[in-house]
Amino acid sequence: MDQSGQPNSLSPLLSDQVLFNGATVPLTFTGDGKLRFTGQSQRCLTVEEVLGFALEGSRIRVKAVVEKRDGICCFGNSGDLERRSVVFEPQSQDSLTLWSQKLRDYIDSLGRPKRLLVFVNPFGGKKSATKVFSEDVKPYLEDADIHITLIETKHQLHAKEVAKSMDLSKYDGIVCVSGDGILVEVVNGLLEREDWSAAIKMPIGMIPAGTGNGMVKSLLHAAGERCSASNAILAVIRGYKRSLDVATISQGKKRFFSVLMLAWGLIADIDIESEKYRWMGSARIDFYGIQRIFFLRHYNGRICFVPAPGFEDYGEPMSYHGEPTSEEIPAQESSLKSKQHGYLGSDVKLENMHWRTISGPFVSIWLHNVPWGSEDAMAAPDAKFSDGYLDLIMLKDLPRLSLLSLMSNMNDGSYVESPHITYLKVKAFVLEPGARVDDPTKEGIIDSDGEVIARGNVTYKGDQKPLMTYNKIQITVDQGLATLFAPK
């Protein structure tokens, strides 16, 4: 709320006398979207605060969101929020029509979404998504007069199936009330469509309601906002957008599109193998992480990468050997004649790039697209949403106690400053995963965005067959391919 009462430099779109709080007061609506009541009880609503309005007989109810404190006041975006409304009464029918027209035209001019497809995953995280939706999301969407089509996901890959076949013309955006898993399904579904290039422009909004809420945490933290469902849904309603790099992980004809991360070694083992302690909630990661640190595994293998400008000194030069060869992919896969639909990955000429290589053993290889891996792990502090690069965090070896202290410093990202960590940006990447140093019969897990992409011999047994084999895989990045709703 602007209490200054200073006249705005922008000329009024509408200026009128209205009934407000029992008194007739001047009300001015200016081109910068400010609705300013003057007179005794001064009030000012900004366009950021206004969600929508409704006609109630001869009155207009303006629905707004404000920081929790007494009275409607200056909007701040990091505290607790509450919905409030301001009711005023124009003095004639003509005036009422004019006010409603001006307000409608203004809100329409902002490019806010009007029709949203909303996925709610009742199964994700603490199984709270249904409650989050009904208490913290739906009321805001109703105030903003946004038409919603609600889909409760019924099984794994349900959101992907819908995204792959939905009628795009019916929606202005997709909202996922879930963890990162549903976002990844939606991106993969959109990119598997024949009309993928139009489909992937559909803005996607994230509401934190899973175990891993890394994407929405990254979005809100970048804007200095708390990671809450109300801040997240406001970003959607206001309709601001930002583009997001998409990484294509490929092996032969197999493709997986990643927006968060790829891990091999320690992080993948903790992420995937700790599933057996799921009943512990998010504590499973810390609990199993400590076990893995004390029984640290080292993996043979090799990484090859195209460094971003400024990182050319890492590793040794090499020439690009191309995508995995037929010897590196099982026969039934390389002879697969299935027709390829959808996006096939970045068309950048990899053979023309300057490749570098580092050989193992490795403790951990981690590629990150955005800063936060979860709400309390800042995995890649320098990661940018659409710089066209992935941040590579590599760990070869270090004393267990140093590793323990590194892992406990992940909430502010400072762990990457450790001399044991190699931290750089890459444009393209090839992982050649090997077996464990201590026992060559045992191999590892490759995890991308929480999905097991490939599983080697004698590893954790999951319910599903992974998409790829535990062999060479390639990762390329397409700059800003996807679009997210984001705070300004």
Ligand SMILES: Nc1ncnc2c1ncn2[C@@H]1O[C@H](COP(=O)(O)OP(=O)(O)OP(=O)(O)O)[C@@H](O)[C@H]1O
């Ligand atoms: N009704 C359902 N039953 C079982 N699984 C489901 C259902 N709906 C969605 N899923 C799956 O739940 C997984 C997790 O989804 P979500 O993104 O909400 O949470 P997450 O934070 O990534 O993971 P989690 O909370 O499970 O650790 C997704 O891979 C999705 O396919």
